[in-house]
Amino acid sequence: MLSSPVWRGSPAFAFYAGLLAGGAITTTVLVVVGSLVRAPIPPPVRWAVVGMALTAVLLRQFGVLSFTLPENRRLVPETVFRLGRRLGPLQFGLEMGTGARTYLPSGLPYVGAVAVLMTANLPLALCAGAGFGLGRALMTASSLRYDEGDGWVQEWRDHVRTLTVVTGAAFMVSLLAIMLWSGTP
Amino acid sequence: MPIRLRWHPLTIAVLIGSAACVAAGAGLPPALWLVMGAAAGFATSGST
Numbered sequence: 001m002l003s004s005p006v007w008r009g010s011p012a013f014a015f016y017a018g019l020l021a022g023g024a025i026t027t028t029v030l031v032v033v034g035s036l037v038r039a040p041i042p043p044p045v046r047w048a049v050v051g052m053a054l055t056a057v058l059l060r061q062f063g064v065l066s067f068t069l070p071e072n073r074r075l076v077p078e079t080v081f082r083l084g085r086r087l088g089p090l091q092f093g094l095e096m097g098t099g100a101r102t103y104l105p106s107g108l109p110y111v112g113a114v115a116v117l118m119t120a121n122l123p124l125a126l127c128a129g130a131g132f133g134l135g136r137a138l139m140t141a142s143s144l145r146y147d148e149g150d151g152w153v154q155e156w157r158d159h160v161r162t163l164t165v166v167t168g169a170a171f172m173v174s175l176l177a178i179m180l181w182s183g184t185p
Numbered sequence: 186m187p188i189r190l191r192w193h194p195l196t197i198a199v200l201i202g203s204a205a206c207v208a209a210g211a212g213l214p215p216a217l218w219l220v221m222g223a224a225a226g227f228a229t230s231g232s233t
Contacts, residue, residue, distance in 0.1 A: 019226075023222065023226065027222075099229075104229055105229055105231045106225065106228035106229045106231075108224060108225040108228045108229075109225040109226070109228075109229060111225070112221060112222060112225040115221070120218065123215065124214060124215060124218045125218075127215045127216075127218040127219045127222065128218040128219070128221060128222040129222060130219060130222065131218065131219035131220060131221060131222025131223040131224075131225075131226065132222040132223070132225055132226040133222075133226060134219070134222070134223045134226060135201070135222065135223040135224065135225060135226020135227035135228070135229070135230075136226040136227070136229065136230070137226075138192075138197050138223070138226075138227055138230075139194075139227060139229075139230035141192075142191075142192035142193075142194070142197055145190060145191060145192065146191050146192070146193075147191075152193075152194065153231075155193055155194050155195075156194045156230055156231050157231070159194060159195055160231060162195060162198075163194055163195065163198050163228075164228070166195070166198040166199060166201075166202055167198050167201065167202075167224050167225075167227055167228040168224075168228070169202055169205075170198070170201045170202040170204075170205040170220065170224040171205075171221055171224040171225060171228070173202070173205040173206060173209055174205045174208065174209065174217045174218075174220045174221035174224060175221055176209075177205075177208065177209035177212070177217050178214060178217045178218065178221065181212045181214055181217070182214070
């Protein structure tokens with residue numbers, strides 16, 4: 001669906017804007033809930049929870065552990081485009097950007113959600129949410145420009161293990177630096 | 186004929202990793218949260 005010519009020009013930009021907004025909505029909800037959940041928990045314990053989530057997800061990513069993470073196991077329906085050439089892609093992006101509307105094939109967003117829930121204030125949570133949308137937009141933007149077919153997705157499949165390692169490393173470096181620069185523990 | 190830039194998934198992943206290292210070195214929390222989110226979002230790309 002993302003390879004379709006209708007994804008050129010302003011519909012694509014509406015989709016990207018939706019992705020960023022969707023990510024920001026999810027992290028806003030997480031930080032609101034998190035401000036209640038984490039109130040009685042001391043900061044070092046909060047980071048320990050994040051560390052446990054990261055460890056569990058990384059072990060799962062590399063096949064050491066096997067467990068199911070909650071996800072919405074269905075595709076965003078085509079009816080989302082009933083709103084028109086721009087609002088349709090905007091809504092589609094919004095739903096994809098929340099991370100709660102369709103499949104999530106990586107465990108990293110779950111760790112990010114736990115980190116936001118346990119440690120982030122609102123501005124930083126918005127940065128994380130916009131970043132999530134940006135990451136998803138990078139896929140769409142680069143695959144649209146790669147070729148006329150699904151060559152980009154095929155490249156992803158061909159290098160999936162390396163990509164898992166590199167994105168996991170980038171995620172861990174960021175998370176560790178956030179912990180160190182926050183002065184905790 | 187316009188030049189069409191083609192971004193391989195590995196190129197983007199390495200760029201995100203590089204951004205993580207730069208933000209970590211600079212100690213910029215907003216950038217770190219942004220890059221962490223981008224790494225998580227890009228890691229889900231295999232779904233479509």
